[in-house]
Amino acid sequence: MKSPSATLLAEVRTFRQNHPEVRYVDLIALDIAGHFYGKRYPVDMLEKVAAGSPLKLPQNAVLLGAQGGLFKIGDYCFNDGDPDANRRLVPGTLKPVSWESQPLGQMLITSDGTEAPIEFEPREVLANVLERLHLKGIHPVVAFELEFYLFDKKLDNGLPQFPRDPRCDDADDQPTLHIERLSRFGDVLDDMAQTAKTQGIDITVITAEIGPGQFEINFGHSDDSLRAADWAALFCRSTRGVALKHGYRASFMAKPYLQFPGSGMHVHVSLYDGAGNNLLAANQQQPLRHAVAGCLALLPHCMPIFAPNHNALRRLGGTVNAATRASWGFEDRDACVRIPESDPRNLRIEHRLASADANPYLVLAAILAGLEHGLEARQDPIAPLNEDRSSGTDFPVEMLDAVRAMQHQQVVRDKLGAEFVDVYCENKRQDHLAFQQEIHAREYRWFL
Structure with a gap:
């Protein structure tokens, strides 16, 4: 059985072979309000992430309001130093994007399954119920x-x-x-x-x-x-x-x-x-x-x-x-x-x-x-x-x-x-x- 990193690396390499025109991939996750946030990664850097390099985004990106602003929620957002939190790639979700003006890919990311998942990330909440x-x-x-x-x-x-x-x-x-x-x-x-x-x-x-x-x-x-x-x-x-x-x-x-x-x-x-x-x-x-x-x-x-x-x-x-x-x-x-x-x-x-x-x-x-x-x-x-x-x-x-x-x-x-x-x-x-x-x-x- 392949390790998770080997499976992800194979997925990224297959994608690059099938879509050589794609230079960037949007790494996206859903916040509390139901909007996608994330980063646009060069596809060669995505290989490094798939191989095990850390993927970090601000923890508080999950807390964005309906209009994208940050609210003071307890110590989050303004009293916590705005820390990063680890994310991981979701296997099987690397796909081409056909509706943009330039060739792109997209792939889901999540904190569930990491060593310190974000307790209030929507996908993590569902993962806990399912477990x-x-x-x-x-x-x-x-x-x-x-x-x-x-x-x-x-x-x-x-x-x-x-x-x-x-x-x-x-x-x-x-x-x-x-x-x-x-x-x-x-x-x-x-x-x-x-x-x-x-x-x-x-x-x-x-x-x-x-x-x-x-x-x-x-x-x-x-x-x-x-x-x-x-x-x-x-x-x-x-x-x-x-x-x-x-x-x-x-x-x-x-x-x-x-x-x-x-x-x-x-x-x-x-x-x-x-x-x-x-x-x-x-x-x-x-x-x-x-x-x-x-x-x-x-x-x-x-x-x-x-x-x-x-x-x-x-x-x-x-x-x-x-x-x-x-x-x-x-x-x-x-x-x-x-x-x-x-x-x-x-x-x-x-x-x-x-x-x-x-x-x-x-x-x-x-x-x-x-x-x-x-x-x-x-x-x-x-x-x-x-x-x-x-x-x-x-x-x-x-x-x-x-x-x-x-x-x-x-x-x-x-x-x-x-x-x-x-x-x-x-x-x-x-x-x-x-x-x-x-x-x-x-x-x-x-x-x-």
Whole structure:
């Protein structure tokens, strides 16, 4: 068996042979806000890193706010000397970038698996949850679904414009599920799909959604949960780049139009034992009910993860298929936790609450923590929506309320890590305060 460094070195050398035109590679990781940060490395230096040379970036790059600024969070950022922290290359993620004006490559990096991982790095949070589940003999299989909107490349006084139908140059301003939209925007959608596959992302179904210019991409089910979250993160990056190349903007913003449906991140999760048996299907599906109860119990305390900004909170309780309370149901898209119809082998939950711009590592970590909690507590859930349309429990829909509910919930702190919870909640609190520091034109209209 090859050592990790030998495997990485072979990957880099193969990439250089196949792409001799590439001189630089972007080494990227996802921060708390769900944005990529990193460094652009000469490809020959990347060989040295793959062979074992240290790769260091500022630890506090993980803590950037939604607008990229640093907040004072405990002693981080301003009282810690801004230390570096080791990162490592993620094997299998070195791929060519086709949407930039010059030949480039990109590769994921992470602190998980290093000697001193960053406790609040999103990928590390998920890795810790997965390690604990694996020690219990629980092996998740995961698939993401992401909705997004296309807009015209040019903004109108900072506001998005409907995308132009390339066949007639009219605005695609009508909500529709029609298959013809896939044809009208076939060139850009096909490029997005092919680019994703080049990145190693297993995408499957493409759907025209209800909103004007809105689409959904489904990913294949994976028994490597970290890789499944990697796919979701990388797809957002490549899709934005491809859209710009075709004269559009692609956005995973949760609620770009008040009058049209928002964009969600739906996550399918099934749980298996070491022999490949579906744990949720055992004992007449009683573990499924326990898992659902655990998800619903932690859901109100993970809202800053599922709805990480003010716009994401606007999506909740809005138009179509957006839950207003923590609920569940069989084949019910109004529920936060939906149980799709399936055979026992593929029995799973579909968690539908998160917004498309949420951090996929943290969303999956929170969902798995809820499932784990439910299997431990063995409580029955509230009635499904199929039996009682009013069934459900409230969750916070204001950011500061959501932060308080998360920060002081002991199970969440135990499952996701107390240090992460404190850092994340303070980051969201500071983002809220920064958001309030700008006077909107509406205030002048109302009060001047």
